[in-house]
Amino acid sequence: MSVDAVLNQVDADLDNAMNRLMELLRIQSISTDPAYKPEVAKAAEWLVKDLQSIGFKAEIRPTTGHPMVVARHEGAGPHLLFYGHYDVQPVDPLALWNTPPFEPQIEDTAKGKVIRGRGASDDKGQLMTFIEACRAYKAATGTLPGNITIFFEGEEESGSPSLVPFMKDNAAELTADLALICDTGMVSPGVPTIAGSLRGMLKEEFTLKGPRIDLHSGFYGGPALNPLREISKLIASLHDETGRVAVDGFYEGVSEVPAEQLAMWKTCGFDEAAYLGGVGMTKAHGEEGYSTLEQQWSRPTVEINGLWGGYQGAGSKTVIPAEAHCKITCRLVGDMDPVDVRAKLRAHLEARVPQDAEIHWDSSLDGAKAAFMDTSRPEFEKARLALTDEWDREAVITGMGGSIPIAGYFKDILGMDAMLIGFANEDDAIHSPNEKYDVTSFHKGIRSWVRILDRLNG
Incomplete structure (x- = not known):
């Protein structure tokens, strides 16, 4: 039939x-x-x-x-x-x-x-x-x-x-x-x-611990280590000014897209303006030197999915928090090994933890190539x-x-x-x-x- x-x-x-x-x-x-x-x-x-x-x-x-x-x-x-x-x-x-x-x-x-x-x-x-x-x-x-x-x-x-x-x-x-x-x-x-x-995936989560307890900012503001301020420095260190991931060895296993594949992508009907404009953006903010489709399909990323700590309620509370928290995911491409990427990401951040702070990792999260x-x-x-x-x-x-x-x-x-x-x-x-x-x-x-x-x- x-x-x-x-x-x-x-x-x-x-x-x-x-x-x-x-x-x-x-x-x-x-x-x-x-x-x-x-x-x-x-x-x-x-x-x-x-x-x-x-x-x-x-x-x-x-x-x-x-x-x-x-x-x-x-x-x-x-x-x-x-x-x-x-x-x-x-x-x-x-x-x-x-x-x-x-x-x-x-x-x-x-x-x-x-x-x-x-x-x-x-x-x-x-x-x-x-x-x-x-x-x-x-x-x-x-x-x-x-x-x-x-x-x-x-x-x-x-x-x-x-x-x-x-x-x-x-x-x-x-x-x-x-x-x-x-x-x-x-x-x-x-x-x-x-x-x-x-793309593959790697999930990470860590806590940056500082003072033994939350501190009154009138008594300790200035001399105290503030985990929120320090975690912001750690996060900022993950990328350079061009949007490239600044972790040593992060791009091992990443290969460039063949020219014929790129040519096909350019004629696939993708509407960049609609894709970005639909979520309120006017330009791509990823790794410079790569098109929006390359950033989305063939380049690895480190993304901050959650960042929190300290007082979250209404009004003000003059506190220096004892700890701050961060959730991260990495999208992986090519032959990138999530176990290897995890080790390099952790080494990068641990090397930048200041005196009187400690970093603690969630060991239950997984990854896939x-x-x-x-x-x-x-x-x-x-x-x-x-x-x-x-x-x-x-x-x-x-x-x-x-x-x-x-x-x-x-x-x-x-x-x-x-x-x-x-x-x-x-x-x-x-x-x-x-x-x-x-x-x-x-x-x-x-x-x-x-x-x-x-x-x-x-």
Whole structure:
């Protein structure tokens, strides 16, 4: 049967598909808050029932944390594993939501219709594009499309503590010819995108301790060491005036982007003014000498995510605090080793701790290397052509500034490559109030997976 019949089924069933997504979005599957554990389980149960209804052998797999969902359909063609996550971020600050986060609705905006609600883009709307593509295949052809395993996680937004043990324990079942991940976005609205690389991540947190107790600034202001002042010096020492990280050896393992890759990035449809202007900026503030896309996709960073200490309440309190605190994350590229980067970062800061101060590190935080996809595999070109057909615009293979550890786990634990294709947009406000997913992204995302599955099984 022609793929057009399946695409027609997608179009005819779009309203029902939207209703199913709305039903899933109403489930408050916040994985990081124990109070929502029953809701996370409810979302897993909902997905299992939905997958079973279209012919998958699906079941809930318990872990020491939130459950996994695993579904299987044996068929002809390459074995494809599709990964997504059904848990969502907390909704705080609730007061900034214009509509209740778990009462999803369709809104008309200046850019078109959007689905508004927590998880609409990250990742429920995205994973449902694949399920709906399979549903359309089943309705139009009487069978599911090929040889497919579906693997949904319930802890992605809370650090995935059960993921690696589960993958190791179930490696034989989960290993496929290729993994498909739909937790990414498009480089620009309407530009279909395949991510060819992901930056890695290193997390750090430290406390700078000074006086034995908080001090009265009238008695000790002047002679006392102030941890807030000293921590600001430490933070300022991490970068030079050009935005380059000033930690010795930090750039070991970083390589320049090949000229042909840069040429592709320049014509990928990225709108720098819209990207920066959408968040209130007029210029890129990263490492000088590199374009905005290079800064985002191919350069490592040291970012200060939190900095605090002393009195935080209303009014004034004349105190010199006993300690100050800092949270840092590093985005890693190339062959940068998070263990090596951690050692160099700590050595840099420890060498600059003043007399009468001590630095204490949080030893529980982790790191992951950058991930690179083998874009020379024929599946990437098949998917790129399928996306080009659907969006009527040349699909591009790009880098990605974010970190998705699952892509590296697939390679390291299961020995399989991954292909990352998503339909989110930069303005989807994932992790923020008023999260949304464009109806066009949802509709054409379903149609895109239909075309991709057709090409991969052809």
